[in-house]
Every structure is written in C-alpha cells, then in structure tokens.
Amino acid sequence: MxxxxxxxxxxxxxxxxxxxxxxxxxxxxxxYNTTWELEYISGPRIAFEGLYPDKKPYIKFDKEKSEVYGNAGCNGYSAPFTLKGNSLTFGEQGPATLMFCEGGGEQTFLQIIKKIDSYSINKDGKLNLNMKDIPMMRFKKVTK
CATH class of the missing domain: 1.20.5 (Single alpha-helices involved in coiled-coils or other helix-helix interfaces)
Known part of the structure; x- marks a missing residue:
C-alpha cells in the first residue's frame, strides 16, 4: 500500500x-513573434508624449539569433540579448542610423534598457522590463 x-x-x-x-x-x-511598443518608461520627469513626440520605441525579439531589434524612438535599435528563465539582459547596441532626434527620449530608452535584468508579462499581456523586480519599461503588443 x-x-x-x-x-x-x-x-x-x-x-x-x-x-x-x-x-x-x-x-x-x-x-517572440510580437512587436512590442513602449507605453511607459520610468525615470524622466518629462511627459511620455514629450519624450516621443513623433515615434514611440518598439522592439522585436528574434529567438534564433538571440537578438532584439526595432526603433529607440528615432533611430533603429538592435542588440544581443540573453534570456534564462525570467532573467533578461541586453548586450551592447549594434550599428544604428544617425538621425537627429528631438525630445531626449532615445537616450532615455538606451540608458534604461542597459540596466534591465528581468522581464515579466502581466495578466493584460503587457511586457514589463524590470530592474531589480521594478518595472522600468512597459510595452504593449502591436501589429507592425
């Protein structure tokens, strides 16, 4: 028994x-297989719409290449990433276009994404990029 x-x-x-x-x-x-558009970023005292007056940043994760690419608000963005469980880190940004950007949002995006150490997808399907379990960036799914 x-x-x-x-x-x-x-x-x-x-x-x-x-x-x-x-x-x-x-x-x-x-x-993966999703375009994630930024809808919140922590830190700056400027309104979100003021940071990204023309174009909101977005990212896409390429599972096979372990690379993320998209737009940082003005210029193109790409970087390698490492994913282990919920732990997520981004490597150095690859070559980007060199357009003049207003608002300072692109620099804010690039500075914060370097500090990310994990991610979560909440019950509403939003992607949170976290630093020490604090959401620093929040993205929503969009079709592009």
Whole structure:
C-alpha cells in the first residue's frame, strides 16, 4: 500500500512540474513573434508624449539569433540579448542610423534598457522590463 501511495505522489508531483514548465514555455513564446511598443518608461520627469513626440520605441525579439531589434524612438535599435528563465539582459547596441532626434527620449530608452535584468508579462499581456523586480519599461503588443 505504501508503494502505491508513493507512486501516486510521484506521478502527481511530475504532472504539476510539467504544467509549470508548459506555462513558462508559453510565457517565453509570447515574447517572440510580437512587436512590442513602449507605453511607459520610468525615470524622466518629462511627459511620455514629450519624450516621443513623433515615434514611440518598439522592439522585436528574434529567438534564433538571440537578438532584439526595432526603433529607440528615432533611430533603429538592435542588440544581443540573453534570456534564462525570467532573467533578461541586453548586450551592447549594434550599428544604428544617425538621425537627429528631438525630445531626449532615445537616450532615455538606451540608458534604461542597459540596466534591465528581468522581464515579466502581466495578466493584460503587457511586457514589463524590470530592474531589480521594478518595472522600468512597459510595452504593449502591436501589429507592425
């Protein structure tokens, strides 16, 4: 009888672990094949619309290349990223266009993204890029 109880508990534990793993994979898959548009950035005392008067930054994650690319508000943006569980870091930015940008939003974006150490996707499907578990940037899904 003890063997049956032990077997039952083992099977139950494995099934819970597999469900958790499937949730994590689904959450990670939500990161890819999506264009994420910035809707909030922490830090600056300038209104969000003042930082990005013409174009809001957006990013896309390329799983195969482990690279993120998009626009930092004015110029193109690309950088390698490292993802392990919820831990997320960005490497040095690659070559970018050199357009003149107003508002200072691009520099704010580039400074903050270097400090990111994790991510989360909330119940509303918004991507939070965090520094020490504090959301520094929030993105929404858009079609581009």
């Amino acid at each position: 003890k063997n049956y109880i032990l077997l039952f508990v083992s099977v139950l534990t494995l099934s819970f672990n597999s469900c958790t793993t499937m949730k994590d994979t689904a959450k990670t898959d939500d990161l």
